[in-house]
Amino acid sequence: xxxxxxxxxxxxxxxxxxxxxxxxxxxxxxxxxxxxxxxxxxxxxxxxxxxxxxxxxxxxxxxxxxxxxxxxxxxxxxxxxxxxxxxxxxxxxxxxxxxxxxxxxxxxxxxxxxxxxxxxxxxxxxxxxxxxxxxxxxxxxxxxxxxxxxxxxxxxxxxxxxxxxxxxxxxxxxxxxxxxxxxxxxxxxxxxxxxxxxxxxxxxxxxxxxxxxxxxxxxxxxxxxxxxxxxxxxxxxxxxxxxxxxxxxxxxxxxxxxxxxxxxxxxxxxxxxxxxxxxxxxxxxxxxxxxxxxxxxxxxxx
Numbered sequence: 001x002x003x004x005x006x007x008x009x010x011x012x013x014x015x016x017x018x019x020x021x022x023x024x025x026x027x028x029x030x031x032x033x034x035x036x037x038x039x040x041x042x043x044x045x046x047x048x049x050x051x052x053x054x055x056x057x058x059x060x061x062x063x064x065x066x067x068x069x070x071x072x073x074x075x076x077x078x079x080x081x082x083x084x085x086x087x088x089x090x091x092x093x094x095x096x097x098x099x100x101x102x103x104x105x106x107x108x109x110x111x112x113x114x115x116x117x118x119x120x121x122x123x124x125x126x127x128x129x130x131x132x133x134x135x136x137x138x139x140x141x142x143x144x145x146x147x148x149x150x151x152x153x154x155x156x157x158x159x160x161x162x163x164x165x166x167x168x169x170x171x172x173x174x175x176x177x178x179x180x181x182x183x184x185x186x187x188x189x190x191x192x193x194x195x196x197x198x199x200x201x202x203x204x205x206x207x208x209x210x211x212x213x214x215x216x217x218x219x220x221x222x223x224x225x226x227x228x229x230x231x232x233x234x235x236x237x238x239x240x241x242x243x244x245x246x247x248x249x250x251x252x253x254x255x256x257x258x259x260x261x262x263x264x265x266x267x268x269x270x271x272x273x274x275x276x277x278x279x280x281x282x283x284x285x286x287x288x289x290x291x292x293x294x295x296x297x298x299x300x301x302x
Contacts, residue, residue, distance in 0.1 A: 029262060030072035032294040037066050038285040040294045041148070042091035042219070043269035047100035049126030050274055053296075054102060055282065058268070059087045065104075065122075065130065072296050075127065082132045083120050090219060090269070093124060094152035097178070100124035101133060103159065105150040112144040112165075116184055119150070119159065121177065134180035140172065140187050148268065149217040152176060153248070155226030160248060161187065162231060164216045168192040171252050190249035194256060196233065219270035219281070230279060230301075232270040236260055237279060239301065262297040277301055 032040065039058035046052040052075060053068040063083040067075035087108030094101055104120040121133035149162040157176040163169050172187040199211040207214070219232040229251065231238045238256040242248060261267060264283035271280050279299050286292035 029264075029295055029297045032068065032072045032074075032282075032285075032296065034066060034068070034074035034077070035285075035290075035293055036077070037068070037294050039268075040282040040284055041089055041268045042105070043068075043271040043280060043282050044091045044093035044102060044221075045271045045273065045280070046124055046126050047093050047095055048124045048128075052126055053271060053280065054091055054093065054124070055269065056088050056091055056104070058089070058284070059108060061085065061088070063088075065091075065102075067127065068296070070298075078130055080120075080122065080130065080132065083122075083135075084118065086114075086118075089148040090150045092150055092152045092221065093271070094176070095154045095224075096121070096133070096176075098123075098133075100126075102130065103150065103152050105147070105161075107147040107150060107161065109144050109146045112146060114144055115139065117147070119174070134177050136174070136177055136181050136185060138174060138185040138187050141189050142170075145170065145172075149220035149231060151220040151222040151229060153222045153226045153229075154224070156248075158248070160220065160222065160229070162193060162217045162220055162252075164213070164218070166192075167198070168195050169217055171249060173248070190247075191253065193231075193252040194254065196238070197236075218268045221270055221272045221279075223272055223276035224274060225276070228276060230270065230272060231256075232261070232267060232279075232281060234261075234267050237270070237281075237299075237301075257302060259299075259302050261299065264295055264297060265292060 041058040044054045055066045063080040063085040066077045089108040090105045092103040102122040102124045106118040116139045119136040122130045145163040146165045151160045159174040161172040171190040197215045203211040222229045229240045240251045242251040265286045266284040269282035285294045
């Protein structure tokens with residue numbers, strides 16, 4: 001465990017429409033005990049057991065969910081044999097009519113070549129055995145999109161998805177299924193989200209290959225009461241507020257509160273606490289560096 005003090009948010013001209021937090025809160029960093037979680041790509045706090053975080057690896061890792069303790073402890077893993085895993089990119093916890101559930105997003109599409117992508121509804125059993133509830137195949141109304149950020153708003157029974165490689169990024173919605181869908185669905189386009197930063201010249205010089213995605217969305221979560229959404233990139237978290245009577249399309253176009261994140265190796269996962277006051281982010285391990293495994297950082301929201 002290492003304390004990590006977050007600095008003051010520095011927001012450039014590209015964030016003129018965004019409200020910056022004056023000072024970022026303190027947080028702590030923990031190593032992931034399970035070294036098999038080397039490409040952590042999604043996190044969700046279990047609704048069945050608040051001491052469990054569900055996580056999964058990135059492309060090609062198979063349909064395996066990992067249980068993670070609040071300080072990175074290894075709580076075991078579960079193989080889901082009836083589920084495909086082309087490119088898992090995010091996971092969300094939500095309250096279904098039958099109880100706690102998880103949404104697993106097989107929605108990665110780096111080259112925009114998948115004619116459809118898939119979401120899986122899974123029973124959240126906490127430390128018990130999860131099982132498949134339904135499979136939802138869907139396509140976008142405007143062609144294939146790469147997506148690493150999905151969330152569920154249980155209050156409106158909505159699945160939200162934010163594209164990664166579009167500039168500006170695009171927001172989509174699907175209704176949360178009541179029963180296993182029998183046909184392929186088409187996501188609803190809700191509009192473009194408020195502008196995120198573009199890479200600076202310094203970022204392009206330091207990391208010419210990865211700079212284009214330094215500010216691209218890699219995770220999304222919605223508070224349990226449905227009043228806030230947090231969108232995460234490699235560098236920052238953006239908090240969007242939704243008042244009563246305001247839809248998500250309007251909320252994501254409005255100014256967001258933004259604060260910097262701890263500089264982990266590659267942030268691709270995030271989950272809100274049950275009370276919505278804390279954000280847990282997760283990183284991949286650093287290739288070829290056994291001394292740099294994946295890590296979690298717990299950060300209080302401003």
